[in-house]
Amino acid sequence: MQMKLDEYITRFPERGEPVPMEFAGQWLAWNENRSEILSHGTDMDSVRHQAIARGCECPILQKVPRGPFVGGA
Secondary structure (H helix, E strand, C coil): CCCCCCHHHHHHHHHHHCCCCCHCCEEEECCCCCCEEEECCCCCHHHHHHHCCCCCCCCEEECCCCCCCCCCC
16 A cells, blocks of 8 residues: 555654655765755765765765655655
């Protein structure tokens, strides 16, 4: 059974919202509180350096799997 976004947020508040499918297979650099994606791409080092250039000294890096995805919009 597919879980709707509002149910996901209610059940798992510490996880934040799911990453949009457009970032599948890419590296993401988040700000310190994971509220904003600062940069993204296929090369981890360049994603990290772009986030640092945007003013985040210690970005949180995440590799988004290619799939399969369950749920989401």
